[in-house]
Amino acid sequence: MATIRDVAKKAGVAPITVSRVINNSGYFSDATRASVEAAIAELGYVPNRLARGLRQKRTHTLALVLTDITNPFFTTVARGVEDIANEAGYTVTFCNSDESLEKEQKYLDLLVQLQVDGILLVPTAGTPENIRFLQKNDTPVVILDRHVADAQADIVRCDSEAGAYQLVQLLLELGHRRIAMLGGPEGISTAADRLAGYRRAMAEAGLAPASTLVQSGSFTQLSGYQMAKKVLSATPQPTAFLAANNFIAIGAVKALQESGLSVPDDIALVGFDDLPPTLMMFPFLTVAAQPACEMAQQATKLLLSRLAGEGPAQYQEIILPTELILRQSSGQPIPLSR
Amino acid sequence: MATIRDVAKKAGVAPITVSRVINNSGYFSDATRASVEAAIAELGYVPNRLARGLRQKRTHTLALVLTDITNPFFTTVARGVEDIANEAGYTVTFCNSDESLEKEQKYLDLLVQLQVDGILLVPTAGTPENIRFLQKNDTPVVILDRHVADAQADIVRCDSEAGAYQLVQLLLELGHRRIAMLGGPEGISTAADRLAGYRRAMAEAGLAPASTLVQSGSFTQLSGYQMAKKVLSATPQPTAFLAANNFIAIGAVKALQESGLSVPDDIALVGFDDLPPTLMMFPFLTVAAQPACEMAQQATKLLLSRLAGEGPAQYQEIILPTELILRQSSGQPIPLSR
DNA sequence: CTGTTAGCGCGTTCAG
C-alpha cells in the first residue's frame, strides 16, 4: 500500500509532482515523468480514490437506481448508462430499489454518503420527497423512464400512453371489442400512462370496458398470472389482453395455457417492453418496445452536461416514442363479435 | 453539506462525540445522543464515507466482477451476493468484464483504487496474474463459478463436468449416438469441464464423436447459432445437441428453426443453465441447472469470513452439484440409429 | 517546471 509520498521519495521529487504526472495536470518535464512512472511501476503504486475524492469533492462516480435488475429492460438501461458514463471517465454504481420507496430512500442516502457526482433514478411511486433530499445535498439527478409530477429535475422517458394506444388500436382493427387491461401498479406513471392510452383508444372506439376487464397489479409474472386468471373467471370474457409489461405478459401466457386457451387462436395478447433476442427462443409476442438503451444514453448525457454546468436553466422532459413490433400473439382479424 | 463539526457546534459538543453517536461506539449519555440527533436532523447532516473510509482503511464495500450481466444466470448471482452482503452491512459494486481480460484488469485496478474491502471474481480466461495483483494490494478475493489453476484464493463453483456427463447420459439412454457438443470458449474452466463431461460420457459408451460434432465458440446466442449451422452442414448429422450454456442453446434453436428442423422431433437439444420462470413464456429446454444463488451466497459468506479473519488457513474449493431439469427439448426415446 | 503549506471530513489515540 504504497502512497504518493513513497513514490515521491523513490523518484526524488515532491508528492505534488507525482500527483501531476498521475493526473496529467500542470507542467513537468519528460525526465520527471519517466522517473515518476518508473517509481510507480516499481512500487506497484495505486492511487487512493477516497483521498482524491475527499480533496476534490468529486468522485467521478455516477449511480443508477432502478426498480428491477432482473428485468431485461433495465439490464439494457444499465448498459446504456454504463457505456456513456465510461466514455466520459465516470464509474457507475448500480442499485436495486425493488419498487420499494423505503429501499430507494436507503440507497439515495447511501449514495449521498458515497459522494457520487450524480444520480440516474427510476423512481418508485411518488418520490418527490426523495428527489428533494438529493437536491438538499447538491446531488444532481435525472429521472429515467417515469414521470414525477413537480419534480425539480430533468426527465427522460418513453411515450407509454401512445404505445398503449397503438396496441389497442391494433386489436380494435383486428376486430376485438372486449379487450382486457392487465395493468401495472397504481401510482407509477408508466402504468398510469398505459392505462390512459388503453382507455383513450377504447373510448374513441365508443367502447366502455367492463370494470372486470381492467386490472391493476405489479410488474411481475405472478401478478400477470393472477390478473389473467381473474379476468378469465369473470363475465364477459375478453377476446384480447393488453399486458402492461413483459413479465405480466409471461404470467398471462401461463394462465392462458393452464386454462387450455391458446394464444392467439383463443385470446390475442399484446404487451409492453420487448425481450432481447438473446433470451427469446420463440419470438412470439406483439409489443410496444421502448428504446431502453437510447433512453438511458440520453439521460446519462443530460446528467453529464448538468455536471459540467451546461444545458438550459429550465428542467427538460424528453419523451421518446415506442416502436410497435408485430408478431404472432396478436393474431389474425377475428369475425365480428360483441 | 454539513460536516460533523457543524453538527457538533449546533449540539454543543465536540466532533468526536458526534462521531460516537453516529457509529454507536464508545460511551455517551442519553442526553448527548438526543441533542446530537436533533442537530443531525435539523441540519440534514449526511456522513461522508470517503472521509470515513480514508480514516478507517475500510469502506464496507464489496465488488462483484462478472462476465455478462445480460445473462440471467449472472443476474441471479448478483442478487445472491447482494443479499448476503447487505445483511452484513456491506454495499456491493457490480462490474462487467464482458469476458475481456483487459476490461477485467481495468476494473480490478479501479476497485483497488476505490479501496473495496473484498472482491468476488468470475474470472475470464487465465487470470492468475490479475489475482496476484489483488493480493499485492491486500484485497481478499473469492473466485466464483470458474476454476483457476494455482489460484491463491478460495473458489466456489458448480460441477460442470458432472452436469454435462448427466446430460449426455440422458441422451444416450434415449438412444442417441451422434451427439454434437456446442461448446464455450477454450480456456474457460466451465467450458472445458462441460466438454470433459461430454467426452467422458461418450467414451464410456464406446463412442468417439466425429471432430465436426465437437465445436467451441463463445457463450453467446450468435455463437450458438453459428456452431449449430456448422454442425448441420457437416456429415454425419447429429441427432442431438448439447449446448454449453443458455445463450448457445437459444442460438441453436434459431439455427434449427431456419433449417426446418424441429426440436425435439428432428433433433434433441439439452443445455446448461436454466432461464428463470419470469423470462420463460414456454418452458421447454432440458438443462443442467446450476444453483446460481446458493453459489453466490456461499462465496459471499466465505469472503466475509475472510475479511473477519476467520476460516481455515488453507484456501478452499467448494463445488456444488447441478440439477437435471427434464423438459420437452430432450424428446422421447428414438429408434436404434447409427 | 517544481515545491511548500494547508486542509478536505472523519475516527484513532490518549488524556482527562
Added chain:
DNA sequence: CTGAACGCGCTAACAG
C-alpha cells in the same frame, strides 16, 4: 462519559 490533537492520502492555492 467527554474532549484535544493528530493524521489517513491526496491536491488546490500559492510561491519560487
